[in-house]
Amino acid sequence: xxxxxxxxxxxxxxxxxxxxxxxxxxxxxxxxxxxxxxxxxxxxxxxxxxxxxxxxxxxxxxxxxxxxxxxxxxxxxxxxxxxxxxxxxxxxxxxxxxxxxxxxxxxxxxxxxxxxxxxxxxxxxxxxxxxxxxxxxxxxxxxxxxxxxxxxxxxxxxxxxxxxxxxxxxxxxxxxxxxxxxxxxxxxxxxxxxxxxxxxxxxxxxxxxxxxxxxxxxxxxxxxxxxxxxxxxxxxxxxxxxxxxxxxxxxxxxxxxxxxxxxxxxxxxxxxxxxxxxxxxxxxxxxxxxxxxxxxxxxxxxxxxxxxxxxxxxxxxxxxxxxxxxxxxxxxxxxxxxxxxxxxxxxxxxxxxxxxxxxxxxxxxxxxxxxxxxxxxxxxxxxxxxxxxxxxxxxxxxxxxxxxxxxxxxxxxxxxxxxxxxxxxxxxxxxxxxxxxxxxxxxxxxxxxxxxxxxxxxxxxxxxxxxxxxxxxxxxxxxxxxxxxxxxxxxxxxxxxxxxxxxxxxxxxxxxxxxxxxxxxxxxxxxxxxxxxxxxxxxxxxxxxxxxxxxxxxxxxxxxxxxxxxxxxxxxxxxxxxxxxxxxxxxxxxxxxxxxxxxxxxxxxxxxxxxxxxxxxxxxxxxxxxxxxxxxxxxxxxxxxxxxxxxxxxxxxxxxxxxxxxxxxxxxxxxxxxxxxxxxxxxxxxxxxxxxxxxxxxxxxxxxxxxxxxxxxxxxxxxxxxxxxxxxxxxx
Numbered sequence: 001x002x003x004x005x006x007x008x009x010x011x012x013x014x015x016x017x018x019x020x021x022x023x024x025x026x027x028x029x030x031x032x033x034x035x036x037x038x039x040x041x042x043x044x045x046x047x048x049x050x051x052x053x054x055x056x057x058x059x060x061x062x063x064x065x066x067x068x069x070x071x072x073x074x075x076x077x078x079x080x081x082x083x084x085x086x087x088x089x090x091x092x093x094x095x096x097x098x099x100x101x102x103x104x105x106x107x108x109x110x111x112x113x114x115x116x117x118x119x120x121x122x123x124x125x126x127x128x129x130x131x132x133x134x135x136x137x138x139x140x141x142x143x144x145x146x147x148x149x150x151x152x153x154x155x156x157x158x159x160x161x162x163x164x165x166x167x168x169x170x171x172x173x174x175x176x177x178x179x180x181x182x183x184x185x186x187x188x189x190x191x192x193x194x195x196x197x198x199x200x201x202x203x204x205x206x207x208x209x210x211x212x213x214x215x216x217x218x219x220x221x222x223x224x225x226x227x228x229x230x231x232x233x234x235x236x237x238x239x240x241x242x243x244x245x246x247x248x249x250x251x252x253x254x255x256x257x258x259x260x261x262x263x264x265x266x267x268x269x270x271x272x273x274x275x276x277x278x279x280x281x282x283x284x285x286x287x288x289x290x291x292x293x294x295x296x297x298x299x300x301x302x303x304x305x306x307x308x309x310x311x312x313x314x315x316x317x318x319x320x321x322x323x324x325x326x327x328x329x330x331x332x333x334x335x336x337x338x339x340x341x342x343x344x345x346x347x348x349x350x351x352x353x354x355x356x357x358x359x360x361x362x363x364x365x366x367x368x369x370x371x372x373x374x375x376x377x378x379x380x381x382x383x384x385x386x387x388x389x390x391x392x393x394x395x396x397x398x399x400x401x402x403x404x405x406x407x408x409x410x411x412x413x414x415x416x417x418x419x420x421x422x423x424x425x426x427x428x429x430x431x432x433x434x435x436x437x438x439x440x441x442x443x444x445x446x447x448x449x450x451x452x453x454x455x456x457x458x459x460x461x462x463x464x465x466x467x468x469x470x471x472x473x474x475x476x477x478x479x480x481x482x483x484x485x486x487x488x489x490x491x492x493x494x495x496x497x498x499x500x501x502x503x504x505x506x507x508x509x510x511x512x513x514x515x516x517x518x519x520x521x522x523x524x525x526x527x528x529x530x531x532x533x534x535x536x537x538x539x540x541x542x543x544x545x546x547x548x549x550x551x552x553x554x555x556x557x558x559x560x561x562x563x564x565x566x567x568x569x570x571x572x573x574x575x576x577x578x579x580x581x582x583x584x585x586x587x588x589x590x591x592x593x594x595x596x597x598x599x600x601x602x603x604x605x606x607x608x609x610x611x612x613x614x615x616x617x618x619x620x621x622x623x624x625x626x627x628x629x630x631x632x633x634x635x636x637x638x639x640x641x642x643x644x645x646x647x648x649x650x651x652x653x654x655x656x657x658x659x660x661x662x663x664x665x666x667x668x669x670x671x672x673x674x675x676x677x678x679x680x681x682x683x684x685x686x687x688x689x690x691x692x693x694x695x696x697x698x699x700x701x702x703x704x705x706x707x708x709x710x711x712x713x714x715x716x717x718x719x720x721x722x723x724x725x726x727x728x729x730x731x732x
C-alpha cells in the first residue's frame with residue numbers, strides 16, 4: 001500500500017531550512033516531485049522511480065532500475081525488511097544555485113548524492129580533474145557541487161605540457177556591425193533593441209569600458225550600432241557618425257597624427273577613427289557604422305563584455321544608466337517585398353571567394369556571412385550596407401596581415417568611411433544612387449509626424465511672437481531644401497539648430513515678417529506662410545512649390561462683470577483669449593496725471609472730477625489697439641438695468657454731458673476718460689460704471705471720429721463683434 005506523500009518544501013527553504021519528503025513504500029512506485037525538483041550530480045529531475053525487489057530497494061531519477069543499463073540511481077539493500085522508510089532531504093548549497101539532495105535511510109543512515117557531471121561522467125564534490133596536457137583543459141567539482149572549467153585565454157597557447165603561455169604575436173578581433181556581434185571566439189549574436197551595451201571591459205583595468213549605443217534607422221524593427229563610447233578615468237570619449245569625436249561635451253579636431261587624450265591615442269583618416277591604449281595593446285576602430293576592437297598580447301587574456309562572450313545573456317550586459325527608458329520596446333513591421341534574399345546571399349558569399357578566401361583560414365568568414373544575410377534579407381541594401389559587411393571582414397583580415405588586394409574593385413566598394421565628415425542628428429544615408437548623402441529621419445522618430453501628416457511641431461504662440469519648427473530630415477525626405485524657404489517677407493528665413501537640424505520660422509512684435517492680421521467675428525488671426533523662394537526671372541521651376549500656413553488666434557473674451565465698491569481703487573480682469581493672455585484694468589483717479597488713485601478712505605464729492613484709466617497688459621501694441629466703445633452708469637449691478645446714464649457712445653463722449661472727456665481712444669493698448677461725479681435721483685446711492693471695449697488691428701483706422709456737433713459718429717472701420725465688459729461700483 002502506498003501512503004500519502006508528505007512534502008515540506010514550501011517557503012521554508014528560502015530561510016536555509018531543509019526540505020523534506022517523507023514517503024512509505026511497499027511496492028514499486030513513481031513519485032512526482034515537480035513541485036520541488038531535485039538535483040542528482042548536476043542533473044535536475046522531477047520524478048522518483050522507486051523499485052522494490054526481493055533483495056533491494058532502488059531510488060532512480062531517470063526510470064526504473066535496470067541492471068543492464070544502470071542509470072541515475074541509489075541502491076539500498078533491504079536487510080530482510082518488509083517495508084522501507086526514506087527521508088529525502090533537500091539542502092540548499094548556496095542562495096543562488098541548485099540544491100543538493102541527501103537521502104537518509106532508516107536502515108543505513110546518511111547518503112550524499114550531490115556532485116557534478118562532465119561529458120557523461122559524475123564526480124564527487126571536491127574532485128580536481130587533472131588538465132589534459134595537450135589542450136590545457138581542466139575542471140573542478142568544488143565543495144558545493146559547482147563545476148568550474150579552465151583553459152587557455154583568447155590570446156594564449158597551450159604548450160602541450162598543460163601550461164598556457166601568452167602568445168604576444170597573436171591578435172584577436174571582435175566586430176560589431178549593424179545589429180550583429182562577432183566576439184573574439186567567432187560566436188555571433190544580434191541586438192534587437194536600442195539600448196547601450198558593454199562591448200569590452202577587462203578586470204585588469206576596472207575604470208576602462210567600451211560601450212556601444214544601438215539605434216533604429218529606416219525600419220523600426222532593425223537596430224544598428226550608432227556610436228561607441230570609451231570611459232577612461234571618469235571621462236567619456238564618444239566616437240560618433242561622420243568621424244565626429246567628443247571628449248565629454250567638447251568636440252575634438254583629429255588628424256592622421258595621433259593625439260593623446262587621457263592615455264588614449266586618437267587618430268582619424270578617410271577610413272574612420274582609431275583609439276589606441278598602448279599600455280593594454282587594445283585598439284578601437286569606428287567608421288560610423290562598424291566597430292572593431294583589436295586585442296593583442298595581455299589584452300586578450302581576460303575579455304569581458306559582448307566582445308568576450310556574445311552568447312552571454314544580453315540583459316546582463318545591457319547598461320541601463322546609458323540607455324533611454326524605452327530602449328527595450330520591441331517593434332514589428334511588414335516584410336520588405338522588394339528584397340531579393342537570393343541575390344543578397346550570393347553577394348554575402350563573396351567572402352568565400354578570392355581575394356577574401358586567402359584570409360579564410362585565419363578569419364572564419366561564416367559569422368560575417370551570417371551577419372550579412374540576416375540583416376540584408378530584412379533591411380534594404382542602402383546607406384552603404386551593400387559593402388558594410390564585406391568591409392568589416394576585409395578590415396579584420398588586415399589586422400592579421402592579409403591585404404586582400406583588389407577586393408574593392410571586385411565588389412564595387414570603397415575602403416573610405418561612408419558619410420565621413422557628415423554630421424546628422426538622425427543618421428546619414430543615401431540621397432541618390434549616384435552616391436550623394438543626406439541626413440535621414442529614424443523610423444521611430446518620424447512615425448509620430450507621419451501619423452499626423454506633418455513636417456514639424458505645432459505652432460507656438462506667445463504673448464508677442466509666434467513660431468513654428470520643422471524637422472530638417474522630414475523636409476529632406478520630401479526633397480525640400482530648407483535654405484530656399486522663407487516667410488511672406490523673403491528676408492525672414494528659417495534658423496537652423498546645428499545640433500538637432502530643426503528649422504524654426506517665426507515673427508514677433510519688432511519684425512512681423514509680413515504677417516497678415518485679419519478678423520473673424522470675435523477673433524484676431526495672425527497668419528504667415530512658409531514658402532519656397534520665387535524669382536521673377538524663373539520661367540520654369542523643377543521643384544514642387546511649398547506653402548505651409550501657420551497662424552495664431554486671439555479671441556476676445558465673453559462678457560465678464562466684476563463689481564466692487566469704491567473702497568477698491570481699481571478693478572482688474574485677467575482675460576484668457578485663445579493662446580494669448582491679457583489683463584484689463586479699470587482704475588479711478590482724481591488727478592490729471594492719474595497718480596492719485598481713489599482709495600476706500602477717499603471722499604468723492606458730487607460734481608468732483610473723476611478720471612478713469614482703461615489699461616491692458618499682455619497685448620502687442622504694434623499690431624493691436626484697444627477701443628472703448630461705450631461706457632454707462634446704472635444704479636444696479638446688471639449692465640442692462642435701468643435707469644441708465646451714458647458717458648461714452650460709439651467711442652465718443654456723450655454730447656449731452658459736457659463734463660465727459662475721452663483721451664487716446666483707439667491709439668494704443670490703454671485709454672482714458674473723465675466725468676463729474678453724480679448720483680441717481682431716488683436710488684440707494686450706489687453707482688455702477690460699465691464699459692464695453694473692443695480690440696482692433698492697428699493696421700486699420702481704429703480711432704473714432706468725433707467731430708464737434710456730431711460727436712456720436714465714428715469712421716467706418718473693422719472691429720470685433722465679440723465684446724469685453726468691465727464694471728466698477730461705488731457708493732456715497
